[in-house]
Amino acid sequence: MTPELLSIGKLADTTGLSVSAVRYYDQIGLIETATRVGGKRRFTSETIGRVNFVQRSQDAGFSLEEIRQILNDTAGGWHDLVESKLDELTKRRDRLNEAIAMLSEIRECGCEVVATCKASRSC
């Protein structure tokens, strides 16, 4: 029942962000405006979930600006963004798999010099 407010340092610790990154996120409106106690930011534990979402979305290849748009959208228009990003992601996964295959091949080829290695050309 206690509000359980977090300092910026605690939030940074639990999310793995740096303190300056949290301030930056705050500044660009990516996280709910923190309440202030004596000038210092206090976050609710909700913000942890929010930051996690931001981090996952970043992993997904969204820019912070896109994430901000998605989070601030109240008209459902974000669906298109998610849809096209999903498309992009599956393509990226394919490319990633190709890259992994190429690297595995190069690793196995026994060449000393990549520049002249067939594996680096053949894929």
Next chain:
Amino acid sequence: MTPELLSIGKLADTTGLSVSAVRYYDQIGLIETATRVGGKRRFTSETIGRVNFVQRSQDAGFSLEEIRQILNDTAGGWHDLVESKLDELTKRRDRLNEAIAMLSEIRECGCEVVATCKASRSC
């Protein structure tokens, strides 16, 4: 049997790079030093393979500097770099899959507003 030399514009076209990017790659030593004809760069078709390798490696998450190192390494030391990058890539693929799962879930949830959507918190 003809050497089949490519102008910078042709190389850019066939690889999908911009002309200025090719010049940049040339400048930082990522592609074999081009021969010059009347001051103008002429590339062999080998360079296309080289650029493709660079592009794939970039997809794999290597920086241009790392790629340069790999290509210039003549002592086999690049194996470590490739090995650790493979590790990183498989992790990244896992995260990518998670992100795809999260986005799919959000897409399906029917929420209007992501900020308050359970799916964005639950993953």
Next chain:
DNA sequence: GTAGGACCTCGAGTGCACTTCATGTCAAGA
């Protein structure tokens, strides 16, 4: 009462991978 640590703001700096700009050369075609 002073030292330390966590916090604050604002502005500038960073690294990467290019891109843009200003200025110039050169060959081909109308």
Next chain:
DNA sequence: TCTTGACATGAAGTGCACTCGAGGTCCTAC
């Protein structure tokens, strides 16, 4: 002859996602 287009150079600019530095406040502990 003159224009057009592709090419050249070097230096500066761009966008993103932070990071750093300077200078200041506030609280706790010794």
